[in-house]
Amino acid sequence: MTKLLLALHVLAAIIAVGPVTVAASMFGPAARRAAERPDDAQARSTVVLLHRICRVYAGVGIAVPVLGLATAGVMGVMGDAWVIASLVLTMLAAASLIVFVLPGQEQLVEGTEEGRGGGIATVAAATGRLAMTTGIFNLLWVAVTVLMIVRPGSTTGA
Template identity: 45%
Template sequence: MNKVLLSIHVLAAIVLIGPVTVAASLFPRHARLKELGVLRVLHRISTVYSLAGLAVPVFGIALAAQMHVLTEAWLMISMALTVVAAALLAVAIVPGQQRVLAALEKDEEASGPNLAMLTGFFALTWAIVVVLMIVRPGSTTNV
């Protein structure tokens, strides 16, 4: 069962978190170029994949429970960083993209949070989570 949960967790991370990270990261560049068609697609990817990406922590928590490692420090830090990444996406990045799109559609100057910086933090957060998942400092599972 662990191998099935791990496979689903890793596949979901690659297929769902990867695209939202790329789409969110590309958005600021295309916003500067005022490419509305591209921005609409990137915003839709960010929105839809962020919701679908909820499967990643669901399967990750199921796997951690199955392995009895929910109290391991590396996992708790990873879960906290996942909450930070989700909050960045839901509270700042996706709404920021929406504001930029609305302003550009009205041919106005877009203002608001620095999306390039926020998406950089978002991507960095996921990079740290991946490293923690691989290295698992202090792990007691010997796997």
């Protein structure tokens, strides 16, 4: 059972978190292109698509901590420091996505759809803030991944 849960947990992380990190990182440059070319429907649709990918896969990403908790429970490591740290970092990553990244993207999507991006300078400032919060989100997931691999005190010898 442990191996099945662990495999599902890792697959969920790859399938759900991977697309969010990539699409969120691509969003800022796409939004700037759309602001620079307000008549370019393809540029606008790219921004909308990247935001949709982030929204949908953020929802799917709920499976990652759920399966992680199930795996940790079966393995009997729920009280280990690396599991607790991973959970805290995962909650911080989820909060940054929900509170900063997705709403920031939503504002830029609405601006490009309505043709009211507020000017290139405004979009550049908004995408700069968005890049910072997206970077924090991505770094939090890097830290969680490292903890999952290193697992201080594990018996794997790594």
